[in-house]
Amino acid sequence: MICPRCQSQVADGVRFCGTCGMPLQQVGRTPVPPSPSAVPTDPYSAPSAGYVPPNQYEEYGSSPFGNAVPRAELHNPRGPLHVADMTISIEGELVPVVDIMLGSQMPIYFEHHILLWKHPGVQIGFKSLRGAARRFFAGLQIFMTEAYGPGNIAFSRDSVGQIVALRLQPGQTVEVREHQFLVATGNIEYDFTFVQGLANILFSRTGFFIDRFTAVGSEGLLLLHGYGNVFEKMLAPGEALDIEPGAWLWKDPSVQMTVTTVAGSQRGGGILGAIGGFMAGASITLNRFIGPGRVGIQSMTYHPPQYEGAPQA
Numbered sequence: 001m002i003c004p005r006c007q008s009q010v011a012d013g014v015r016f017c018g019t020c021g022m023p024l025q026q027v028g029r030t031p032v033p034p035s036p037s038a039v040p041t042d043p044y045s046a047p048s049a050g051y052v053p054p055n056q057y058e059e060y061g062s063s064p065f066g067n068a069v070p071r072a073e074l075h076n077p078r079g080p081l082h083v084a085d086m087t088i089s090i091e092g093e094l095v096p097v098v099d100i101m102l103g104s105q106m107p108i109y110f111e112h113h114i115l116l117w118k119h120p121g122v123q124i125g126f127k128s129l130r131g132a133a134r135r136f137f138a139g140l141q142i143f144m145t146e147a148y149g150p151g152n153i154a155f156s157r158d159s160v161g162q163i164v165a166l167r168l169q170p171g172q173t174v175e176v177r178e179h180q181f182l183v184a185t186g187n188i189e190y191d192f193t194f195v196q197g198l199a200n201i202l203f204s205r206t207g208f209f210i211d212r213f214t215a216v217g218s219e220g221l222l223l224l225h226g227y228g229n230v231f232e233k234m235l236a237p238g239e240a241l242d243i244e245p246g247a248w249l250w251k252d253p254s255v256q257m258t259v260t261t262v263a264g265s266q267r268g269g270g271i272l273g274a275i276g277g278f279m280a281g282a283s284i285t286l287n288r289f290i291g292p293g294r295v296g297i298q299s300m301t302y303h304p305p306q307y308e309g310a311p312q313a
Contacts, residue, residue: 170219
């Protein structure tokens with residue numbers, strides 16, 4: 001079967017495209033790919049033919065450089081957003097707030113320090129995370145805070161930025177930078193993976209772990225906070241983009257992440273080339289993302305959180 005959005009070959013029977021994330025309807029025959037003269041579909045254009053992209057709530061600006069460059073999220077997701085029996089609204093511009101009216105069917109989970117307010121009727125508990133032993137020995141938390149409705153509850157990252165709302169189909173996964181997710185619906189599994197490559201760990205300042213979120217059983221919603229303004233780039237197969245290590249926000253699992261340096265992209269050699277690379281900033285390390293798939297970018301580089309309540313020298 002051929003994906004009607006990105007024209008990638010996918011196996012029969014799958015529910016969504018592994019390259020672009022488009023939900024696929026099962027049909028009796030393989031769709032015929034468009035003729036070479038057909039205008040390619042803009043991955044950031046408005047939904048058509050019943051297709052709703054995984055991040056349906058964002059609107060992206062048009063760039064004079066076309067799809068060759070990342071596109072900016074114009075504003076926070078327009079609400080209200082509906083998942084199961086809950087309603088979600090994104091409010092505020094500078095420091096956005098995720099305001100949720102919970103029903104009684106599906107809980108949500110979050111990091112405890114981002115809670116802004118709640119109604120007394122909203123119950124707070126703890127959600128045990130998958131692979132607790134592995135998380136414990138890795139030095140990660142093994143519980144998340146969970147909220148049960150009905151009632152109103154709100155969250156804020158307490159920092160200037162924008163909200164990204166990712167709608168995940170059952171079985172669909174996204175990978176997110178540590179400490180940048182706000183809220184997830186209860187049907188999304190929260191796991192982690194190790195950053196691949198010694199150079200990535202030592203030089204890119206990305207950290208040791210990447211959060212992985214996967215929808216299970218039904219459609220789920222994952223909300224992220226991007227510092228500053230948020231951009232997104234759809235990478236074609238083999239297409240690469242170098243990003244400052246603190247600026248990447250999330251990516252599709254199909255996108256590979258490696259490390260490169262300014263010197264690695266320079267031309268020339270010999271002693272003069274080495275000296276030129278050193279003088280030009282050979283110590284600058286970048287993350288290289290290689291498609292196919294999407295990568296989210298934040299304009300303010302991320303700084304690890306300080307311990308809460310600890311006095312500062």
